[in-house]
Amino acid sequence: MDNDRVLIVGGGVIGLSIGWKLARAGKGVVVFDRDRAGGAASWASAGMLSPLAEVRFEEEPLLRLGLKSLAMYPDFVAELEADTGQAVGYRKDGVLLVGVSQDDLADLEFRYRFQKELGLEVAWLNGAEARAREPHLGGQVSAAVWCPGDHQVDNRLLVAALATGLEKAGGTLKEGASVDELVMEGNRVRGVRVGEEVYEGEMVVLSAGCWSGRLPGLPDEIRPPVRPVKGQIIRLQMTDAVRPHTIVWYNRWASSVSVYLAPKDGGHLVVGATSEEMGFDTELTAGGMFELLRAAWEVLPGVYDLPIVETLAGLRPGSRDDAPILGTTAIDGLIMATGHYRKGILLTPMTAHYISELILTGEVSEVIRPFGLERFL
Numbered sequence: 001m002d003n004d005r006v007l008i009v010g011g012g013v014i015g016l017s018i019g020w021k022l023a024r025a026g027k028g029v030v031v032f033d034r035d036r037a038g039g040a041a042s043w044a045s046a047g048m049l050s051p052l053a054e055v056r057f058e059e060e061p062l063l064r065l066g067l068k069s070l071a072m073y074p075d076f077v078a079e080l081e082a083d084t085g086q087a088v089g090y091r092k093d094g095v096l097l098v099g100v101s102q103d104d105l106a107d108l109e110f111r112y113r114f115q116k117e118l119g120l121e122v123a124w125l126n127g128a129e130a131r132a133r134e135p136h137l138g139g140q141v142s143a144a145v146w147c148p149g150d151h152q153v154d155n156r157l158l159v160a161a162l163a164t165g166l167e168k169a170g171g172t173l174k175e176g177a178s179v180d181e182l183v184m185e186g187n188r189v190r191g192v193r194v195g196e197e198v199y200e201g202e203m204v205v206l207s208a209g210c211w212s213g214r215l216p217g218l219p220d221e222i223r224p225p226v227r228p229v230k231g232q233i234i235r236l237q238m239t240d241a242v243r244p245h246t247i248v249w250y251n252r253w254a255s256s257v258s259v260y261l262a263p264k265d266g267g268h269l270v271v272g273a274t275s276e277e278m279g280f281d282t283e284l285t286a287g288g289m290f291e292l293l294r295a296a297w298e299v300l301p302g303v304y305d306l307p308i309v310e311t312l313a314g315l316r317p318g319s320r321d322d323a324p325i326l327g328t329t330a331i332d333g334l335i336m337a338t339g340h341y342r343k344g345i346l347l348t349p350m351t352a353h354y355i356s357e358l359i360l361t362g363e364v365s366e367v368i369r370p371f372g373l374e375r376f377l
């Protein structure tokens with residue numbers, strides 16, 4: 001009986017959402033997290049659902065995947081909130097992509113043209129028009145691109161609801177349970193070992209975030225090329241005087257810093273994030289905090305007076321091409337759902353849907369086929 005179940009290694013937003021979908025479809029599922037579920041990258045995250053503002057030239061297939069997942073968000077949230085009775089802070093604010101210097105504007109214009117070419121709904125605003133939309137913007141902001149289709153969610157409420165949804169639907173969540181080894185039998189998975197105990201299962205999903213490539217027992221030839229990309233982030237407390245109602249995003253050309261300010265329902269203004277290749281280091285640095293706050297203050301001067309509630313650093317699971325690794329592997333019964341890098345919250349509904357569909361039906365959807373591990377082999 002237990003051999004029919006699915007074992008999920010890693011209870012971040014990806015593992016939890018797949019587990020929830022499988023459990024509500026009646027499948028036996030156990031999610032293992034060696035720590036607190038949702039406590040790693042999914043906790044540190046800013047919860048931006050912003051494929052339009054993040055458009056970059058080399059990433060069109062990933063952009064399409066992001067847009068698809070964004071379109072799935074309203075139903076995904078409605079289903080989760082109905083299942084659990086827990087709100088997840090989904091907001092359709094839109095993003096204002098702002099610029100200050102000549103360099104910023106040239107970059108902004110380049111992006112804007114590309115967004116238009118892709119048929120995305122965006123609008124060019126001069127400084128005054130941008131301030132009319134978001135009165136907290138500083139006088140230095142000289143132009144902006146309005147991306148009304150970009151949304152956000154409260155990532156912390158999201159993981160909490162997913163954990164509730166998983167258990168309510170009959171799935172099991174084991175926290176403080178480190179998967180120490182993938183247990184194989186010939187070319188197929190037999191289960192996982194946690195301490196002395198072996199859990200048997202029909203399938204194993206590897207969704208251990210930036211630790212996915214390090215699971216003992218995983219054959220070397222299919223280790224996913226995932227590395228940690230450090231992100232420092234700050235949470236400020238908004239006041240009645242400073243309460244922006246759109247997300248503001250500033251690519252500060254002069255210091256190569258990209259900072260966003262995302263107002264959350266609970267009153268936090270999330271200011272993030274650095275992007276650093278520092279291995280598994282999660283120290284906060286003066287430079288990281290300084291760059292974020294300087295850029296934030298430049299475009300939204302009111303942040304100067306806001307209390308700092310929290311500072312932290314998390315590790316994004318970055319793959320070699322920044323796109324997720326999704327689907328089957330050369331090992332029977334082993335499925336990958338990892339490498340979501342800086343878009344894991346955005347890509348959650350899409351990942352949960354297509355990976356659970358793959359597990360339940362054996363079908364690899366055309367949507368995720370280009371994102372298989374094979375592309376690296």
Ligand SMILES: Cc1cc2nc3c(=O)[nH]c(=O)nc-3n(C[C@H](O)[C@H](O)[C@H](O)COP(=O)(O)OP(=O)(O)OC[C@H]3O[C@@H](n4cnc5c(N)ncnc54)[C@H](O)[C@@H]3O)c2cc1C
Binds near residue numbers: 015032039179211233
């Ligand atoms: C600062 C920052 C800002 C971000 N902002 C955004 C954003 O605005 N929008 C967006 O879409 N994305 C954002 N991201 C990216 C997003 O947070 C990640 O892509 C996403 O959370 C990855 O989810 P995950 O479940 O794969 O990994 P994680 O959340 O890291 O979860 C992996 C889990 O696996 C567990 N684990 C590891 N090894 C084992 C083991 N052997 N046994 C058991 N458990 C194990 C860990 O304890 C952890 O809980 C941001 C990330 C950071 C760090």
